[in-house]
Amino acid sequence: MAAIESFDNIYLDLSKEHGKCRFAETGLGWKPVGGGDTFTLDQGNIGGAQWSRAAKGYEIKILQRNSGIIQLDGFQQEDYERLSKIFKNWYSTNLENKEHSLRGWNWGKAEFGKAELTFNVQNRPAFEIPYSEISNTNLAGRNEIAVEFAVGEGGKAGQNGATPGKGKKASAGKDQMVEMRFYIPGTTTRKEAEGGDAGSDADEEEKNAVTLFYDTLIEKAEIGESAGDTIATFLDVLHLTPRGRFDIDMYDTSFRLRGKTYDYKIQYEAIKKFMVLPKPDEVHYLLCIGLDPPLRQGQTRYPFLVMQFKTDEEVTLDLNLPEEDLNEKYKGKLESHYEQPLHSVVAQIFRGLAGKKILSPAKNFQTHRAQSGIKCSIKASEGFLYCLEKAFMFVPKPATYIAYDQTQSITFSRVGGAVSALSTFDITVHMKGGGNSQFSNINREDLKGLEDFFQYKGLRVKNEIDEDANMLAAAMRAEDMASSDEEVVQNKADRGSADEDEESVDEDFQADSDSDVAEEYDSNHESDGSGSGESDVDNEVDDDEDEEMEDAEEEEEERPKKKKKTG
Template structure:
């Protein structure tokens, strides 16, 4: 049987080809791949010679083409003899010579043969492309009459990493005439889609969701779930995603409690132009909707054990999750036990320059949505929480995730999140500690080294449940979505065993020290430390009050100019504030020449002489020790207190004070453990609980005392005591 070594089958590396009249067999050099086809299905063959190397194309009855490259020029005769013996339906297969165009031109004609796209110039082949791997064919741009067609192709896993592979090609078509029903670009797009069969789904979808809003990639798509794949159709792009290419799905609740996002993590991302999307983000809500499944009740019972019904009504987010869970066979992961300081499942923060939401799940972080990031805890090397400087007015902190180095990578990958609110620091720290996530700078946070007995009990209980389920820390998953069960984590209360009051930020310490220093002098005065009081009093400054009869100070030239121009500026700019008017006057003054300033300078000189003459005849009033001065203490100004006359009548007491005088000893005897402040509060409570009738005796005493004070003050003022005190 003829054998050809070093033959490369398109999409694979070099291997060995065995060809006979009955069978074609190709095996890769490492024996990992083998392709076998019966020769009776061959419908044509083409031969192209590039220099000294030959290319054989075998055309099969199912419209597929195998390109075999690496033959010598002399192999053509032997290949033709073998194909003459092929047992095809049409008898012997002749080899057609195809002339290549090697001029390097990029202008020519496009033709289709089955699933093959041929680009030719002067009836010579420039290149060909199998459309079986085409995933998209779109007309990019939003304007009508666009004359470009973009084709995208699947990136084959069989191609070696170092090899180049075609993933996108664009054709620029001639401009359309006005009388054409469709443009040349639209015609080429239609022919390519029909040839590739990318919209041929082979049957009806099991269920569909119309008009789904995708945040990544942005746009409105209809989602159709089939037996083995989900199809997403938009205005331009049409994607077919196999369920096997879906790694994980998450359903997360946004802070408003109404909108939900479904994150679809893909093993092989989708492309739009040069942009690749590894994670899709679908936004939905909790509105009641109805979904119809294109199956009978018997089929639902047989294939899905009645988990799906021909018609189901419920929140839209639950219906989408239910469809993916049962049709695609994928779990939907939801938020677990974490709750933020605002009782939310997520934190608002920023990644680089983009703000978004960071969802903290039991075993992973999910950030949406620019870019969408998914980091599982078992991928983490460490987490570092970095507080902002309180002295700079920062009320946020940053979190840096260091991921374990991937095989073959030189260093670890680092992901940073910033602008997290300070209130979220403690809940996040405690949660990560409970999940056994390594905190890089934990030794700097002495207040959090010990989580308390309750946290240890929670962790022990969690590990006990995991051992009972046959899991360990690395194998445990996030919470799985189940619309029929209530999430126990949502209803359970936190058992951290510590209050927020016990947590003290480092940035709060300077404030507390400042308060302690402020209280120290008062404490010393309370202890009777007279030496400190005298020292503090010596530091107080006394400043004389301004004499209202003193001459008015001289004005500058600018002030005369400002007074003269103020109304003019205000009239020209009615929207100006007082500050704006002053700024405008300053600008005009700076732009004036010295000659223009002379009139105002003359006014200032005259006013200066006036002030000097007035000050020559001015005599300031004599200073008094007790009045007319202000005392400055600790940066605050206050009037000096007048001396109290010891012979003045004693002020009258209110009804409450008469009640206190009568009941204080009784309350003190009944509550010997009470301090003075506690006794005062107890007296206030008793007074508030009394009726008007019970308060009447004390009100009468207060009226008598008020009359006494009035009478004594009249006698005091009449005898000259008040004047003497003044």
């Protein structure tokens, strides 16, 4: 047998590009055809191997002694005998022929292996999930568990036998599976799970099967506390987005949100923006974290985390970090001891661990009440709009970030176009790529400050409110110059439907009776309410009969003019 065996068109860990795979007595190596990093695996790190049918032909799955898995895909069926001798003679390992279940059943048994979770149907694996691809898990229901997969940014393999990073295999394809759910009914016992003697209390022995699955997966996939020691922990922090209270565990490369129902593990690399925003009530501070990829909760995505802290809440905290790391890795970024307001401590630790700059509201803008946040709403959701140095930020929900350089123009308009609504106005931000965002019900006193700030930032501003005011002033000037007949028409138009109803009543009375009825109708209108009023009117008519007759004659002269006018 030759010292080196070579195979072409082999794919490493579902890579997009094939390469050449070489086996030698000291180990194996793989190099992409187009050039790039070479992967090598030492012979002493090979703990087992399986041969099975795969997407691009046949696959060799190598189980590493350090719990990692290496997949080599693209072999032909006739290569099995040759590879079997290589693993047996050089690596002292049997190449096990593994057949998968093709029944298509969606019920079976889940088994936790050393490096992967296997779902078996009739004692044959239907599919396997490497622990390195699992980023998080949550109890989604009473007997349901959600398993979330990591989303990587490339398909580069690890070197020197290191397990590829989370999400590297999934990122090899255009389409990626991001979540899978298992329904696990029934209960189990610690004795059955651990294979040993359990406690004497039967109630403590019984445990929901889904809870045992959840706890085991967290341990195997190194999610949460098992991933390492926490550097800092903040308990019961109020989150406005997603809504709820979460404990925050901060690690070296990630942080974890632990709630009653959902747990989230987020890499610091996913943090793209970090903002500290004072709330206009002057009692709270908002910490807003922008994520890419966004946080997922079922079908809902959260591109921003919004936390709320009380301004006067103090905290004393000592970081769980050795002096060597503080002096070397985090020198100038973190301190060993903090005794400051809680929101300030959280912001500083996030800045030190994630390496992100803290954004704050622009210094050259304040509302008429000398505050940074403007109370407004997006559709039916009320919140606060902040003008940062380079962008708008609306919080808490829906958290909206709009960069100034992506803004084409900004329009100030009155609410609904109503001239009578003088106390508030709207802002419509038109984007360069199309679409717009509208912020409604902003206090009228903030109009001048916003307009000056936008012009200072070089943004195109259109003030339709001043145009409405100019049109209203022109209409009032035209009204002053109108004739008396036009004034009557204008007054009737301003009164709305009241005069229309009065005119229709007059016309009915004029068509069916003489002119005396109108006067009689007027007296009836005045007399509605009580009998004493009617007697007073009658006495007044008897005493001033002459004056009433003169008024009746004048009314007779005016009525024909009115008919001509209305006709």
